[in-house]
Amino acid sequence: MILLQFCAVRLGILSYCGLKPSSASKRAVSLAMARPSSSLSDFREVFAKAKHIAIVTGAGVSAESGVPTFQGADGYWRKWQAQRLATPEAFARNPSRVWEFYHYRREVMLTKSPNPAHIAIAECEARLSKQGRHVVVITQNIDELHKRAGSRNLLEIHGSLFKTRCTNCGSVVENYDSPICPALAGKGAPDVDVEDAGIPVEQLPRCHQKNCTGLLRPHVVWFGETLDSNILTEVEKELDLCDLCLVVGTSSVVYPAAMFAPQVAARGVPVAEFNMETTPATTSFSFHFQGPCGSTLPPALARHKTEIIS
Secondary structure, eight states: OHHHHHHHHHHHHHHGGGOOOOHHHHHHHHHHHHOOBOOHHHHHHHHHHOSEEEEEEOHHHHHTTTOOOOOGGGOEETTEEHHHHSSHHHHHHOHHHHHHHHHHHHHHHTTOOOOHHHHHHHHHHHHHHTTTOEEEEEEOOOSOHHHHHTOOSEEETTEEEEEEEETTTOOEEEOOOSSSSGGGTTOOOOOTTOOOOOOOGGGSOBOOSTTOOOBEEEEEOOTTOOOOHHHHHHHHHHHHHOSEEEEESOOSOSTTGGGHHHHHHHTTOOEEEEESSOOTTGGGSSEEEESOHHHHHHHHHSOOTTOOOO
């Protein structure tokens, strides 16, 4: 639905009555779109009035906690590009290798902590809830740092490193065991010269539900898989209700999440982007704050002078 709505808006704008805007109009529109505001005081005025805030977060938030993003030139584990490991086909071919990769990521995350951006979001949610205002976090991250920071209204659209799903019975269970199974102890080193452990499939993580010993897999959305329709329904509801949207630490190129904020902007709702650089969607937003999210976000979400807390 989100995808269809956004495409309909785009197509409607481009084909509206077949009219061709004048050169002056084109220049005016282009100038307006190319210059989102970087005024913190202006953003703070909008923030002070917002009743329903949606915050869309991506890998850039977690990167400031030292979490490997496995994107771009650094997107390799051993000699394998991360995207080639995060597929159902890769798991079917070599579940041991894929589990080594995810075991490594789980173990790394157990050493990391939420950074000031995570904490600012969680504190904002807690504070505004006392005023009858609503904050929801829609995250592409699977590291649970938002949860550990204290965020409660959280939609993890790509799943979690710390949940497993049984390939046999389908049960989803939280799992914080370290290691997740004895055979993976000490395994998963990312160095390019490390050989695959080649763990027999029967020694990989197994289901503990009654009468089931099926092979477990990470409960994350892999490339080629669809997002959970129930979570997408919740996301769409939140985006329809929000009167302010923040896009934090995301490149706005991974779909369908890349269209969440542009969809909101298309109906005239203010959108503020917090990122290290501009993105393909920047010009459609009201605000853009460039720099580390851990530095730019806390002052943006701090208590406004007009807030009254009983």
